[in-house]
Amino acid sequence: MWSRRAEPTVSQGGGLFCFRNKFANKPRIHTSLFRPFFLRIIPPKTPARTVSYPASMASKYPSLLFLLLAASSLLSTTANFDAPGLAKDADFIDELPNQPESADFRQYAGYIVVEPINERRYFYYFVEATGLNPASKPLILYIGTHVVDLQGSALLSAFQQVGPYSVGDDGQTLYSNPYSWNKFANVLFMEGPVGVGFSVSSNGQDIYKCSDLQLIDETYKFLLGWMQRFPEHRNADIYLAGQSYAGVLGPGVATYILFKNSQPNATHVNVRGILMGNPTLDVDLEFAVRVDSSYQMNILSEEIRDEHHRLCGSRDPAKYTDCLKPLQEESLARYALDDNSVYAKFCPNIDLASVGLDNFKTTVYDCVDQYVAGYLNIPFVQGVMHAEGPAWGPAIWQPYARSLEFSRNITDSTIFLLRALGEGVRALIYSGVLDREAIIPTEEYIKKLNFTIASEWRPWFDNSVQVAGFTETYREGLTYATVRGAGKKVMADKPRCGFILANSFVTNSHLPRSNFELPV
Template structure:
């Protein structure tokens, strides 16, 4: 589907014709298109779903023929009363369908045969309507009629296209206009989430439009600030005994003020050495088994902050491969209303073409945090351990964007502390640690890797419940019913 960049009229014609190939039909009436986008049943689904879900395309640029693929999964009970949560995976170049839906927070998870599904008991659609977006074009089933678009993606256009998507998507789903809206994501989503939040806030201020009623945002194990990300990664690897003293010193020397996106050849060489010293472990979750199908993954993964995932009903380090099998099946594509003429010949979880041709990536998004906090928009950061600001969550066994990196970045914001560092609990056990700042909450999830909902799904569900309710993470006293009075 490649058109010359200058042939805008031809691109528009092809764009319209492409939509006519939709197996579910195409309507110029956006609300009628909502009906056509409804997914009836998925191949391999042996259970009845108590909720409706929809999938399809939304055009974001008709001149070049860019369209983004979405999958909306309504709340399983009383969806009209529940908020709308957008989920964004990172990469850059990784699919939110592949990771967010199929192995993290979505209800439809894939078994190892790549053909059958099971219902995720900890799906976030228990508490919200979940919207998964493959962004930018070239990721998942999202596409452009202008081939050069796939070679010119970057942070700025991704945010602009995602805003255009939301405005047009809400015309198709008017029942969500003005609904409480939250943005969540992980990894390179540490750029996507605050940048899109900023674009929405600025759009609302400029137009007075409240169609997108943004209430907050949350990011997990997020790429945030080049200097602090690198500083924290190297310190974590050294403290965890993954690398030698000498390698630790040289990493700090040669990779100073750089990131996995902006790095030098000397830094790259030290990352290779670090990968060799770490051995064949999964750096996204250092204490769980790695996928033996890829013995060189430590070297590869250290260089790119892809949101690679791994767990099924029982821990399966090769879960990503199951998604590749499932979403390449023609009957699956048909059920999800994928346009045959626009679909990639081979669907993959992440696009190397997109990531290797990324055009703009700021070295820090801390300035955006300051701007959003100034406008009163809360954030939560979650890290593995768990980092949960009302933009931050974090897993504590992630060596890619570890809890140390996030804590350095939060310290750099110099925000006043509201509630000091303390443990939070789930069923009487420590689920992680948390601290509330003015405008931000940091949460770590105990024992989680890079993808918190994958490794600790029950704790992640507790996390999103607290986030959406605007409450602090549960304490031991709350768990056992002891009053503070």
Template sequence: MEADKIGALPGQPNGVDFNHYSGYVTVDSKAGRALFYYFAESPDKSSTKPLVLWLNGGPGCSSLIGAMMELGPFRINNDGKTLFRNDYAWNNVANVIFLESPAGVGFSYSNTSSDYHHIGDKSTAKDAYTFLVNWLERFPQYKTRDFYITGESYAGHYVPQLAYTILLNNKNANQTLINLKGIAVGNGWIDDRTGYLGRYDYLWTHALNSDETNKGIHAYCHHFNDKDPNECDDFQSKSYVEQGDIDGYNIYAPLCPLDFSSSIKNSNDSVNSFDPCSDYYMISYLNRPEVQTALHAGVAKWHKCSYSIFGWTDSPASILPIFKNLMATGLRVWLYSGDVDSVVPITSTRYAINELKLPLKTAWRAWSTDNQVGGYVEEYEGLTLVTVRDAGHLVPSYQPARSLTMISSFLLGLLPPP
């Protein structure tokens, strides 16, 4: 544990009042496969706070996106060299692990190159579970702590699959018991058919697609796989062209200018206004040799999403059966959704929930942060839906204060405040 402790990150601001750690945990010693993590403890009474795992999606994208652009304790300034504090970081209310998974993503690796050709949902869940068991040996004080899994996008697969794997292994008498209490998935891809249908209906209702294109999709696209006629593909292509050059992950956000260096501001960035060029600052920062050294990372070219993984071997068309299983165990299950994301939009999440046909417990209502409507909440038997107003696909990037209110409520087992 002490070997993984970070002395200081290059360019970090003064007054860092929490411990943070990073390094590798071996998940298969024979193959030489190891996963990289960054762990930020809570600055305030960390021993009383729960443990939260964060997973970004892709598949094949790094959870350091979550750490450096979304919910982590720092954001990167536009110089790509220095950091500033995120006042709304989730480690205010929890101890947060960011895991780069599977091997081949970010700094995570395998010494057996054939591993990169045989990666899919099953192997990802298995390795993430092994990571947790081994990580808890390194940080034994967290073994009995309440544990939650969170993530976004394709983590709509990762999060429930890992939760299911944990519950299965917890039945094993000689296994480490992981004290899993709940899962929260943001703008999660959980069901292919409702996912695509929700996307195209969102584009149409948000004035990004024509009536004709939407009608065509409803007429020809029933499965969103190779069972559909060619016309379905044609209308999907039309839908893409019609929206023009916008950021699908936040339909109202500006794009990063092509020559973003000319737009660099002198002042330090604010956590309340998300810079559309943040990707570039993060890539620049994480590829600095002194940063990689401070993180105890194997010196490598760090990519936001992996170029090492060739093909994805298994990905079920729907994760809804797993959600049903998890809900049956009494696990806390939240689906939250930034409402200006068109890639995995709120409509997709609502259509997927409708497939479950759950009784309603608490009717749709607004919730608030700082005397402003932060979004809307609806509670079903076994599942809670929360929207985050004016947030894109990466909810904490665009609405840090609202996302902190949302996740604090989730961890307390309360609906967000009215």
């Protein structure tokens, strides 16, 4: 067990050194070698052994989709066959290295088997809610994100956005997050699929392929297995949360849970809501209108926007070659902008000699991701968090699974969102207005739903005088909110506003108004 007072050890191999900081009076871990390391690790690609799911009917026939998923579930068990009490105790984290002195909550980390044939194991990090009787509070399952076409780890959000701690710029020190979501809920961070973060398989050939449908199925199995290990949370109200890809995975998992709940002798899961940040909801719609957001931000010229609409808007295969020109023009116009926010700050102390076209964004903007990677790649930290390596080598944590082949067989999540809302599951869509691709596609998507407005478009506030964004609610159970001054990572850019958003939604309360609003 790690102790803050324990003397640090020194690696004799010359790779890493542990030393005591005379100012902080606690062990420190030198990790400078790790910061760029995750960018250079590319595991050997091998054929994957995964369950295949038909892609053609995924969006149109959800009942058939769930029958296919249910049939695949017969090939494997739906939960771990471990001794829940022993496994839970083994997953307990006394404290993380270099975390702040005081913590009034418990935390756990470990693995849940989602497919026993290849021992596909999803890694999780769980933080209990603060205060008395945490089991009486809701449970938020935080799923991963993605950027471009890379599947991302939920631990990024855990250690830079919504978890109890954030990693400092030394890649070693943890600082308390005053806007952690565990102040109002239990938060369970899931890394999936296998190949993302610390999630592993005993079969080295099984790591590199997955699909939307497979991930929905395995997320459900993960949740059942986790609740078996933590039975005090079996009756909790469950909320699914995440960014970007949560627009597909959130509605998909929620609807699959509802489908499984209706089956005889099924374990009932109380899914109550979905929180989706700057979500990808309809790929075709997003592709067709995303340039309008960039145009309004003065990133693209009117000529490029119009050319994109004319040649790319219809997704006509016959115009594919013609569409390449405006796509290339778009790419050139925004290549030097961060993918998360058009006004993102660049990293401090950039070595300009190391910056090139192939690593521009990761070097200039992704320093926070590298801080998290530096911390999670410390062997001591991995040991405390019970992280294990894959069959082919040691544990190496990367923010994004660059070697994962992921099949997108759900391009439009509308049918799943409608089914979930129709059965009483509420949904929150929130968008940071500085994400160059989110605002207009999201508003066009909501317009397509043709919902009935329950509360008209209005500003919402974080302190009665500061406009945090704008919001509108619908009778069908959907809330839409924008966040000013934030990009794709709302919880990192505007943590207080993000906290208010999530807390208000989980407690089913209205976003705050101003005490000085004009009468209607």
